[in-house]
Amino acid sequence: MSMESPQPLTLPTRSRPRFGDLGLRTIAGSAAVVLTAIMVAIVYQVVREAHASIGQFGLGFLTDNEWNAVTNRFGALDLIWGTLYSSLLALLIAVPVAIAIGLYLSELAPSFLRTPVALMVELLAAIPSVVLGLWGILVLGPFLADHVEPFLGDNLGFIPLFSGTPSSHGMLPAVVVLTIMIVPIVASISRELFSSVPSDLKQGAMALGATRWEMVRSVAIPQVSGGLVAAVMLGFARAVGEAIAVSQVIGGTLNQSWSLFAPADTMAGRIASQYQGAATALQRSSLAYLAVILLVISLIANVSAQLISGRIQRRMGIRT
Amino acid sequence: MQTAKRFGTAVLVTGVVALAAACGSSGGSGTSGGTSASKVLVGAGSTLVAPLMSQWEPDYTKSSGVTITYGAIGSGGGIDAITARQVDFGASDAPLSAEQATACKDCLQVPWALAAVVPAYNLSDAPDHLKLNGDVIAKMYLGTITSWDDPAIKALNPGVTLPSTAVAPVYRSDGSGDSYVWSSFLSAISPDFKSKVGVSTQPAFTVGTGAEKSSGVAASVQSTDGAIGYVTVAYITADALHSALVQNAAGNFPQPTTAAITAAAAAVTTIQPDGSVPLVNPPASAADAYPISTYSYAIVPKSSPKASQLKAFLTYAVTTGQGFGPDLGYPGLPDNIVTHDKQVIGQIGS
Numbered sequence: 001m002s003m004e005s006p007q008p009l010t011l012p013t014r015s016r017p018r019f020g021d022l023g024l025r026t027i028a029g030s031a032a033v034v035l036t037a038i039m040v041a042i043v044y045q046v047v048r049e050a051h052a053s054i055g056q057f058g059l060g061f062l063t064d065n066e067w068n069a070v071t072n073r074f075g076a077l078d079l080i081w082g083t084l085y086s087s088l089l090a091l092l093i094a095v096p097v098a099i100a101i102g103l104y105l106s107e108l109a110p111s112f113l114r115t116p117v118a119l120m121v122e123l124l125a126a127i128p129s130v131v132l133g134l135w136g137i138l139v140l141g142p143f144l145a146d147h148v149e150p151f152l153g154d155n156l157g158f159i160p161l162f163s164g165t166p167s168s169h170g171m172l173p174a175v176v177v178l179t180i181m182i183v184p185i186v187a188s189i190s191r192e193l194f195s196s197v198p199s200d201l202k203q204g205a206m207a208l209g210a211t212r213w214e215m216v217r218s219v220a221i222p223q224v225s226g227g228l229v230a231a232v233m234l235g236f237a238r239a240v241g242e243a244i245a246v247s248q249v250i251g252g253t254l255n256q257s258w259s260l261f262a263p264a265d266t267m268a269g270r271i272a273s274q275y276q277g278a279a280t281a282l283q284r285s286s287l288a289y290l291a292v293i294l295l296v297i298s299l300i301a302n303v304s305a306q307l308i309s310g311r312i313q314r315r316m317g318i319r320t
Numbered sequence: 321m322q323t324a325k326r327f328g329t330a331v332l333v334t335g336v337v338a339l340a341a342a343c344g345s346s347g348g349s350g351t352s353g354g355t356s357a358s359k360v361l362v363g364a365g366s367t368l369v370a371p372l373m374s375q376w377e378p379d380y381t382k383s384s385g386v387t388i389t390y391g392a393i394g395s396g397g398g399i400d401a402i403t404a405r406q407v408d409f410g411a412s413d414a415p416l417s418a419e420q421a422t423a424c425k426d427c428l429q430v431p432w433a434l435a436a437v438v439p440a441y442n443l444s445d446a447p448d449h450l451k452l453n454g455d456v457i458a459k460m461y462l463g464t465i466t467s468w469d470d471p472a473i474k475a476l477n478p479g480v481t482l483p484s485t486a487v488a489p490v491y492r493s494d495g496s497g498d499s500y501v502w503s504s505f506l507s508a509i510s511p512d513f514k515s516k517v518g519v520s521t522q523p524a525f526t527v528g529t530g531a532e533k534s535s536g537v538a539a540s541v542q543s544t545d546g547a548i549g550y551v552t553v554a555y556i557t558a559d560a561l562h563s564a565l566v567q568n569a570a571g572n573f574p575q576p577t578t579a580a581i582t583a584a585a586a587a588v589t590t591i592q593p594d595g596s597v598p599l600v601n602p603p604a605s606a607a608d609a610y611p612i613s614t615y616s617y618a619i620v621p622k623s624s625p626k627a628s629q630l631k632a633f634l635t636y637a638v639t640t641g642q643g644f645g646p647d648l649g650y651p652g653l654p655d656n657i658v659t660h661d662k663q664v665i666g667q668i669g670s
Contacts, residue, residue, distance in 0.1 A: 069495075070518035137536070142543040165486060168543045169529045252493030252530025263529040265493075273532050277396015277495030279522045280419055 043295065049288035056282060061289055067254050067270075069279040074286035076293060078254040082264040083297075086171060086246065087239035089260075090178035095232055098183045102190025103216060118191065125184035133248030136177045141168035141249055144176070149261050160258040169251035172260040177245050182235035189231040193224035222316060226309035233305035237298055243272035267294055361626065361633055364391040365398015365411030366497060367534065368552055369433045369616050373411075375644040380636055386629055394533075396495035396521055402427065402619050408626055409634075410619040413497020414521050415596030426622040428668065429595035430661050431615035432637050434585055434651045436576040437501045438612070440561040441548040442541050443468055445483050449575075451476045453567035454509030454601070454611070460548060461489045461506065462513060463527035468546060476567070490540045490549035493530030495521040501614040502550045505600040553649050568611040569604040576610045578651035584609035585654045595664065597657065615657075620668060627670040634665045 047054075053061065057074065064075020105118050149166030156162040197220050205215040221228075243266075251263020252273060267290040278284040363373075370392035377388045393401070395412035402410030403424045415429055439457060441450065446468065456472050459465040465472060469482040492499045503523040507514035517523045531540040534551045538559040541549040548564070553576050556563045565573035574580040584599050587606030591597050596617070602609040618637070624630050638661040642652040653661070 066524075068518075068524035069522040070520045070524050137539050137543070145544070167488070167529065169531065169540060247493070247532060248536065252532070253528070265530070273494045273530075274522065277394050277400065277521065279396070279417070279495055279520050281423065283522070 046288055046291045046295065050285055050292045052282060053285035053289040054292075057286070057289075061286070062293070065254060065256065067286075069283050072280055072282050074283060074289075076267065076286075076290055078256050079265055079267045079270055079290060080293065081256045082171075082250070083240055083266040083268070083294075086174050086178060086250070086264070086266055087236055089171075089175045090182055090239050091232065091236055093175070094179045094182040094235060095186060097179075098186035098231075098235070099190050099228065101183070101187040102192075102194055103220075105187075105191045106194035107212070107216060107220070118188070121184050121187050124180065125188070129181065129242060129245040130248070132177055132180060133245035136173050136245060136249035137168075140176060141173045144168070144172050148172075153261070161260055164257070164259040164261040166261055167251070167263060169249060170261050170263045171250065171257075174246050174250040174264075174266075175260070177249055178239045178242060181242060181245070182239055185238060186231045186235045189234070190224070190228060193227045193231070194220055197223045225316070226313040229309045229312065230305050233301050236301055240266075240297055240301070241268050241294060243268035247273045267291075359386040359629060360389060361386055361409065361629055362389045362391075362407045363398075363409040363411060363618075364393050364401045364407045365619070366395045366413050366616050367392045368395075368413050368435055368497060369411050371554065371648050372433055372641070372644060372650055375648070376637060376641050379644070380633060380641070384632060384636070386633065388633065394494065395497040395500075399424070399619060402621065405621065408620075408624060408630055411616065412619055413614060413616045414500035415592075415594065415598075415617055416619065418594075421594060424619070424621075428620050428622055428664050430618040430620065430634055430638070430664050431597050431653070431657055432618045432634070432641075432661065433616040433645070434581050434613065434653060435552055435616060435649075436581050436610050436613045437498050437505075437550050438553055438556055438576050439548055439564040439566060440538065440541050440551055440556055440559075441564055442543075442545060442562065443483065443485060444545050445481075446562075447480060448562045450480065450562075450564050451567065451573050452564045454506055457548075457566070458506040458510035458513040460487050461491075461525060461528065462510075462516060485546035488544050488547040489525070489528030490531055490537050490544070490547050491523070491525045491528055492533070492537060492550075494532050496533075497521065497614070497616065498534065498550055498552060499523055501600060501612060504598065505612045508601040566611050568606070568609055569601060570607040570609075571604075572607055574608050574610050576612075578646050578649065580608055580610035581613045582651040582654070583607075584611070584613040585615075585651070585657070589656055591660055622667060623669055625670060627668050631665050631668050634668075635662065638662070638665075 053074065057064070061074065061076050062080065063077055064073070065077040066073045066075050067078070068074070101121060105114050109117065145166045145168040149172065152162040153164070153166060201219050201223065202215055205219045206212075210218065246266050247269035250265055250269055252265050252269065253263040255262050255264045257264070271287050271290055275284065275287050278287060370390070373388070373390045373392075377390065381387050395414055398410035398412050399416065399420055401407045403420070413435070416424060416427065421427065439452060443450070450473070452473070453476060456465060456476065459472070466487055467484050468487060469484045474482060500519065500521045503513075503517060503519045507517070507519050517525055529540060531537045531549070534555050537549040537551055538555050538561060541547040541561060542559060551561070555561065563576075565575065567573055583606050584602045587602040587609050588597060588599050597615050599613040599615060601611050602613075618634060620630060620634065638653055638658050645652050
């Protein structure tokens, strides 16, 4: 998770070139080139596909909330809202939980528990999203609609978040499913991060009389905060891009509501459900336009993660 | 990156389909009139005809030696695949729109299966087979009828006690032939629905929740009290859903039986210039006709490298192949449509 690239390894040069070096250089270099080329090709293809829609709607696409294949008018506002709202809510729940898990596994858990619990957390990340979505439809959605949402509505209904009629498809199951997807990612990265804090620092803090909590708060967390930001951004990117599971539980409806009970839709979800069998060419192009927006959001998230964690590390004076 | 991944998958899927198509054509041309064992026809599209197709595949291979490979990827996907000529034939429950017909470049539509779309609902404390009409359903999907004890529903179901549960309309969030038939029917009955939502494989519903595929609609209806959705007959029986009876133009409430669908097909003999035969809301003269019936279409290019094989298979499908239908809930095609189909199939050349 280090944001500063390590010094390149310099080996003493020999007069005779070695085939091993050449082979390594070729394989590693071509892998890097191919990957970059694929990335460029994907961006090119997506933008080309989106061209008709970009030409037709321009930036107005971002502020229009109509999505109508009958009148051939498309706009992304409700979908952008649904994407950001669901991802940020999921992040809000997942990040504290995940960091707590990471801390527990690296600092607090008895050693016989660490490996099995860490394994379970990582297994959670291995559940295919379509399976999670199916569970969302069959188990989670009805449970939330029958038990959790009526309770929240009756007791906290005055908050816009919990207003409206309970529904088995909507923002709440989507947020829960996304949370389940983000937690293992952020948890395993933060576990690694906390384990990487030099033990002399930790022991030093303890030796100075710090409690375990004070050690975590004043030594461990600041030490890894740059990496934590990057982990959170990785979780955010996962949530923003998740298509299948979300489209199964969110209700596929254009909506801009604070209510967790209301159905909504996300950009990735809409691409997954409508790209194949789009009713018009312009609709297909507009779905590609959504993909362009997703690419831009991912780019912004990544760059800002780099900037933030770089700044934190500089401020902390940490060299890695 | 996730998006990139999805697109990658799409590319991969397309690649596989293209590969299958390529294998098919190389198999056909490689033998060039030799043994018939390696001949393959590749198709893709409608899930509605998939059960019928699974009967046709082995039977047709046995009698003709031509292997049929069919991918039930959905009507919209089938139209895309035949437009790109990745397959030998596409299948769609919705006829080609004008835009799609232009893009498909000289494609023919062959009505080759009859089916029906049925309203499914979940309403605790209410019996099966509630009676509804197009106007009431349209109002439910427009959000003007919001509870199940609405006077309009009560009037259609005298003697039935209806709960005040909120109506929760469910629709297909993906492009679907079912949505096309459903929105055609509601638009035919309700001018309000026609202007506010319209006819499409992806109508712009203003209220309700979307669900993916028929299985998603069935699951959503099952898990929501007060829900109403639409699926084809097979899903009603498979998922033990309650189905509503829909009033036809004659004022009757026929069950979506093969006889009632046949009655609708018999009442509509007009074939549109584009080759489609819309069956929804048949005239009142057909007293027992099911009002939300539809043809499913094979979509084939006018000029195909495998013209003779394609013609033979389509002819089989609209004649002998229809024999498998009634057991699976598909009534046989009426004679006038079979005659029409044969004439359309005759236009295929290489």
